[in-house]
Amino acid sequence: MRESEFLLRIRPYLYEKEGLVSSADEDCAVIAEGQAFRLYTVDALVEDIHFKWSYFTPYALGFKLAAVNLSDIAAMGGIPEWALLTLGFPEPPRGDFIEGFYRGLVEGLSRFGARLVGGDTVRSPVFWAALFLSGRTENPILRKGASPGDLIYVSRSLGASAAALRYFLSGEEPPEFLRKAHLFPEPEISLGRLLSEKALASAMMDVSDGLLLDLSKLCRTSEVGAEIEEVPVAPGATEEEALSGGEDYALIFTVPKEKERFLLESVDRPLYRLGKIISQKEKIYLYGRPVAPEGFDHFELG
Amino acid sequence: MRESEFLLRIRPYLYEKEGLVSSADEDCAVIAEGQAFRLYTVDALVEDIHFKWSYFTPYALGFKLAAVNLSDIAAMGGIPEWALLTLGFPEPPRGDFIEGFYRGLVEGLSRFGARLVGGDTVRSPVFWAALFLSGRTENPILRKGASPGDLIYVSRSLGASAAALRYFLSGEEPPEFLRKAHLFPEPEISLGRLLSEKALASAMMDVSDGLLLDLSKLCRTSEVGAEIEEVPVAPGATEEEALSGGEDYALIFTVPKEKERFLLESVDRPLYRLGKIISQKEKIYLYGRPVAPEGFDHFELG
Numbered sequence A, B: 001m002r003e004s005e006f007l008l009r010i011r012p013y014l015y016e017k018e019g020l021v022s023s024a025d026e027d028c029a030v031i032a033e034g035q036a037f038r039l040y041t042v043d044a045l046v047e048d049i050h051f052k053w054s055y056f057t058p059y060a061l062g063f064k065l066a067a068v069n070l071s072d073i074a075a076m077g078g079i080p081e082w083a084l085l086t087l088g089f090p091e092p093p094r095g096d097f098i099e100g101f102y103r104g105l106v107e108g109l110s111r112f113g114a115r116l117v118g119g120d121t122v123r124s125p126v127f128w129a130a131l132f133l134s135g136r137t138e139n140p141i142l143r144k145g146a147s148p149g150d151l152i153y154v155s156r157s158l159g160a161s162a163a164a165l166r167y168f169l170s171g172e173e174p175p176e177f178l179r180k181a182h183l184f185p186e187p188e189i190s191l192g193r194l195l196s197e198k199a200l201a202s203a204m205m206d207v208s209d210g211l212l213l214d215l216s217k218l219c220r221t222s223e224v225g226a227e228i229e230e231v232p233v234a235p236g237a238t239e240e241e242a243l244s245g246g247e248d249y250a251l252i253f254t255v256p257k258e259k260e261r262f263l264l265e266s267v268d269r270p271l272y273r274l275g276k277i278i279s280q281k282e283k284i285y286l287y288g289r290p291v292a293p294e295g296f297d298h299f300e301l302g
Helices: A003-013 A058-074 A097-110 A160-169 A176-183 A189-197 A211-222 A239-244 A257-266 B003-013 B058-074 B097-110 B160-169 B176-183 B189-197 B211-222 B239-244 B257-266
Strands: A029-033 A036-046 A079-089 A115-123 A128-137 A151-154 A203-206 A225-228 A251-255 A272-278 A284-286 B029-033 B036-046 B079-089 B115-123 B128-137 B151-154 B203-206 B225-228 B251-255 B272-278 B284-286
Touching: A003 B097, A003 B115, A029 B079, A029 B115, A036 A058, A036 B079, A036 B128, A058 A079, A058 A097, A058 A128, A058 A176, A058 A189, A058 A203, A079 A097, A079 A189, A079 B029, A079 B036, A079 B128, A097 A115, A097 A128, A097 B003, A115 B003, A115 B029, A128 B036, A128 B079, A128 B128, A151 A257, A160 A176, A160 A239, A189 A251, A203 A211, A211 A225, A211 A239, A211 A251, A211 A272, A211 A284, A251 A257, B036 B058, B058 B079, B058 B097, B058 B128, B058 B176, B058 B189, B058 B203, B079 B097, B079 B189, B097 B115, B097 B128, B151 B257, B160 B176, B160 B239, B189 B251, B203 B211, B211 B225, B211 B239, B211 B251, B211 B272, B211 B284, B251 B257
Parallel strands: A036 B115, A079 A115, A115 B036, A225 A284, B079 B115, B225 B284
Antiparallel strands: A029 A036, A036 A128, A079 A128, A151 A251, A151 A272, A203 A251, A225 A272, B029 B036, B036 B128, B079 B128, B151 B251, B151 B272, B203 B251, B225 B272
């Protein structure tokens, strides 16, 4: 069963209220409160499914868990606030495992002003960690909102994290640039804030499961399609890794044509234009040819 | 390693701010916001550690997970609001497993006005479920706050859940009253609200790990001790199960002597007086004899 089928089945149980509560199909639950919106997200990492201890230290894993959740808040244009950790682990932790993991988590969170305020710890046959993170924003940018003609941008080159994983899984040490992209991905909090404050993006999400798969989700929610003409491939990565590797934690967003100049004037760093939104629902064209989205399905069962 | 040792080790990583943010030693993280307080809690259930499928249906497990988290909100005198579920499971779910679990969860939550608004689902070698729940209150009742002379009350008789587990683990079907206490425990949301609104309790928590263990936690945080003179044992349970069984999800709270009459006039249901708070720090006396707290350590490793 793929994640998309699962999401269809649980959808009836998620509470939504037009304009007040968005939950399904978004990076965070979005809840209107007065003039602002509250953002809630959870993400989990499971040993041997999402990572292996052969290339992760406890510190790096705590730091990455923070980054993965912060990226969801970034994808809504939010300011991160409060975190709670649920930890399951199998045996008396060795040495400074606990201190290493918590130090990584808290350092990762506090770089963006987020604070760990609670949690629950349980015994489990296998190690897993689930983080809750809250945030707030006055202008949440949803996946819904892209219109035909909007330009598609991504905040950095893609594929570095997947390339690092290729090294790790073959037992080799990747070059530092790739290693850092996989172990210490950078959440795009400040870019997300800028796009939200200046109302520059019509739709946005983060690239966690691979460019093609994530773009197809954005298109499905917005009821549009996309034409990709250029793909920014990270140095050391293959184009396949850039298209479908996942765990990039870049932001992908759409910009109305008339706002493009204002966008490029407002952001003092490179941004990468991929192509544009088209009206054909859920169709993705890559260099003119239709493609079926593939990526890392964190969920895929059986 | 026991939970208490673990909590000592992670304490340096939890953010606290006098009067504004309480996190360690409480049932929920408590965060001041304007004139009110926001409550955040997480709880997890792991297959074969906290339950077995031999006596739980997916529906009952979803319902219980809701109850466990609702009980934490009740223990602060809060109104539950928003929930996010993180689910890890090992194989393609059979039949209507997903629908059963989510239906139980959502029905459990919605009885008290709480709504499921998001989550994350991942593959895992073993089934586990972690629920985040938020709430709010104008007057949070902390574990800290009990003073010598305060009377100790519990909201219902104890041990029924542990008694049911005794039946389940020996392969027998327990009597309905016990079965319900274990599978469908009742969170004390309305009593918690009343105690908060009328400022009747000086300290409060829920009984999840057993009366003696939980009372000793309340005493440690309040820097006091306790004398127990009466223990309300649930029909069908042993006194040992009432003292140390756990998973009761009753409220245990302390009441200043001068408020006792107002308490009993305000609550139109039976309450059980256990004894009183004494000044000897962390000393618990049962029928005049000092006892070492024992209970279910959900966490205990190795």
